[in-house]
Structure formats: structure tokens, C-alpha cells
Amino acid sequence: MKTLSAIMKISATHSASEGPAKASSGSVQSLARGMAILEMVAKAPDGLSLQEIADALGVATATAFNLTATLLEANAGAGSPSAGAWLEKTPRPVRYKLGPRLRQLAEIHRSTGGAGSGPTHAQCRAAMQALRTALPGANALLCQAVGAELIALMRIEGPMQDVIxxxxxxxxxxxxxxxxxxxxxxxxxxxxxxxxxxxxxxxYGAGLWGSEENLDRFLIEARQRGYACPETLGAPLRAAAPIYNRDGTLWGCIGASTTSKGMALPDAPSATPAATRARIIEACLRVAAELTDRR
Structure with missing residues (x-):
């Protein structure tokens, strides 16, 4: 295995052979590569290895090492080490994932009225805590709509109420x-x-709904009600409500359900399924309304 100094030496030689950092268009090559790394890592839930990053960029491993090392450093320009790094690295196996700095910038952008106008990370955690208080023992899930994908941001599992x-x-x-x-x-x-x-x-859906017409009928009813509440015999009671951006577009959804062990919540074991369902719906709608940005 090469030592760090050897890797740095190889990197310097390789960089020289690759030509100047600035491309003819005036763009800075190393900056463009760093941004490409952030985008690739953001799309990889399990992170990427150094070799995967090097292969994707079409550069030597040593060059990828230098780029990731820079992104791993705390952002000194932010004024303190607590500002965080652009990347973080997990040990054994070594994988590179997004660090806290990018999320912090997104929150600053939102808090100052930037585009997107969705809830901040702190507001999302507060909402999950509120849902946990309203529905003790329930499962809860907060998701963000990112284009044609639904990303699970935060989750509470019934038996692990203290962990978000x-x-x-x-x-x-x-x-x-x-x-x-x-x-x-x-x-x-x-x-x-x-x-x-x-x-x-x-x-994915035919076995659950039988036909697309049945699904479409349910979705129309959900839009009319303002929430989704699938009622499947024998399944946990569950519901979810939409969260909107300032411009009226969908930001995401927040949902909750009873656990697979029963149709009631631990603090009201004798409640009827209808009463428990109504309680879940009310809590989801209230928390979704709090998260919806109306500034």
C-alpha cells in the first residue's frame, strides 16, 4: 500500500501531465471536478469508494484522493471548524458521503427566503418530535419529493421512540x-x-390494487380529502398528509402508522380502529400544516 507522501507525489506528477487547471473556457477544472464529486455522492445513498470516484471522473486515484481530501477538510472560510466539511468518510470499508456543510448551506438559503422555501432541518426534527408526542408508540416518516423521487428524510420506529x-x-x-x-x-x-x-x-402495484382504475379512484379521493389514508384489512392503520412549498408545489409528505403488532396506540389500547385512524389523520394534517411554508 502506498504511503500518503507517495500518493501526493504521484498526484503532483499526474496533475502536471493533465495540463493546467483552467480549461480554455475559463472554468477551473479542479472546482468542476469537486462539484461533480458532490453531485455523484449525493446520488449514492451508500456513498462511493475512492476508486469509484476516480473511475467516474476519468482521473487517477491519486487525483481523486487529493480532491476528496480537500472536500473532507472543514470549511475554514466559514469562520470556524464547526461549519463542517463538504464530504465525510466512513471507515472499513472507506466510503465517501455528503458532509454537513452542504445541508447547512441549504438551510441558510431557505431561512433567508431562497428558492425551494421548504422547512429547515431543525423544523423537520421539531415536527417529528411533535408527531411523536401526539402519537406515542407510532411509526412516523417524513419524506421529501425530489423530482420524480420520494426521499425518506426522517423516521421514528415505534419501539425506538427516542431515536429520530x-x-x-x-x-x-x-x-x-x-x-x-x-x-x-x-x-x-x-x-x-x-x-x-x-x-x-x-x-409493484397490481397485486395491491388489482387495477389502475382502483388506484386512480383512491388518489382522487385522497386529493378531495387532503390526505392519503389507505384502508387495507389486517394492515396497520396509517395516513399521510402533504407538505407544500411557498409556491404551492409539493415539498413532501409526513405520515404515521400503528405498529404491525396492533391496530391501536399504546396510550389508548381500547380505542376503536376508527378513532385511532382519525387521531393519526388529525396529527399528520396538523404537523403538515406547521411544516408548510406560508411566508
Whole structure:
């Protein structure tokens, strides 16, 4: 295995052979590569290895090492090390993932009235805490609509009420979860078509709904109600409500459900399914309204 100094030496030689950092168009090559790394890593839930990054960029491993090393450093220009880094690295196996700095910039952008106008990370965590208080023992999921994809941002699992997980991964169970059905009901038409193209109904939904007409009927009713509440015999009680951006477009969905062990919540074990369902719907609608940006 090469030492760090050897890698740096190889990198310097390779960089010289690659020519100047500035391309003829005036763009800075190393900056463009760094931005490409961030974009690639953002699209990889499990992160990327150094070799995968090098292969994707078409550069030597040593060059990729130098680029990632720069992105791993705390952003000194932000004034303090606590500003965070652009990338973070996991040990054994070594994988590169997005660091906190990019998320912090996005939150600053939102808080100052920037585009997107969705809730901040802190507001999302507060909303999950509010849902946990309203529905103790329930499962909860907060998802963001990113184009034709639904990303699970935060999750609470019934037995682990003290932990707010942040999976930040695509929802891979279309047509069945309350949040995915909420997305299908309230996303704009182009995103909905793209989503259904990616997750074909015949493969993922036919066994649950029988026909596309049945699904469409449910989605129409969900839009009329303002929330999605699939009622499947024997399944946990569940519901989800849409969260909107300032411009009225869909930002995401927040949902909750009873656990697979029962049709009631632990603090009201004798409540009827109808009463528990109404309680879940009310809590989701209230928290979704709080997250919807109306500034």
C-alpha cells in the first residue's frame, strides 16, 4: 500500500501531465471536478469508494484522493471548524458521503427566503418530535419529493421512540405506504408519470390494487380529502398528509402508522380502529400544516 507522501507525489506528477487547471473556457477544472464529486455522492445513498470516484471522473486515484481530501477538510472560510466539511468518510470499508456543510448551506438559503422555501432541518426534527408526542408508540416518516423521487428524510420506529433516524434514502415501496400514495396523489402530473414509469404498476402495484382504475379512484379521493389514508384489512392503520412549498408545489409528505403488532396506540389500547385512524389523520394534517411554508 502506498504511503500518503507517495500518493501526493504521484498526484503532483499526474496533475502536471493533465495540463493546467483552467480549461480554455475559463472554468477551473479542479472546482468542476469537486462539484461533480458532490453531485455523484449525493446520488449514492451508500456513498462511493475512492476508486469509484476516480473511475467516474476519468482521473487517477491519486487525483481523486487529493480532491476528496480537500472536500473532507472543514470549511475554514466559514469562520470556524464547526461549519463542517463538504464530504465525510466512513471507515472499513472507506466510503465517501455528503458532509454537513452542504445541508447547512441549504438551510441558510431557505431561512433567508431562497428558492425551494421548504422547512429547515431543525423544523423537520421539531415536527417529528411533535408527531411523536401526539402519537406515542407510532411509526412516523417524513419524506421529501425530489423530482420524480420520494426521499425518506426522517423516521421514528415505534419501539425506538427516542431515536429520530435520518436515512436520506429513496422510498422503495411504492403504491402501498401512506407516504408514497400521498406523493402520487399530490405531486404534479409530470413527476407522477415519471414515478409510475420508474415503478411500473404491473410490477409493484397490481397485486395491491388489482387495477389502475382502483388506484386512480383512491388518489382522487385522497386529493378531495387532503390526505392519503389507505384502508387495507389486517394492515396497520396509517395516513399521510402533504407538505407544500411557498409556491404551492409539493415539498413532501409526513405520515404515521400503528405498529404491525396492533391496530391501536399504546396510550389508548381500547380505542376503536376508527378513532385511532382519525387521531393519526388529525396529527399528520396538523404537523403538515406547521411544516408548510406560508411566508
Amino acid at each position: 433516524q435520518e436515512p436520506r434514502s429513496p422510498v422503495r415501496v411504492p403504491y402501498s405506504t401512506a407516504t408514497s400514495l400521498c406523493y402520487l396523489a399530490f405531486a404534479d402530473n409530470d413527476d407522477r408519470i415519471d414515478f409510475q414509469t420508474r415503478y411500473s404498476f404491473s410490477l
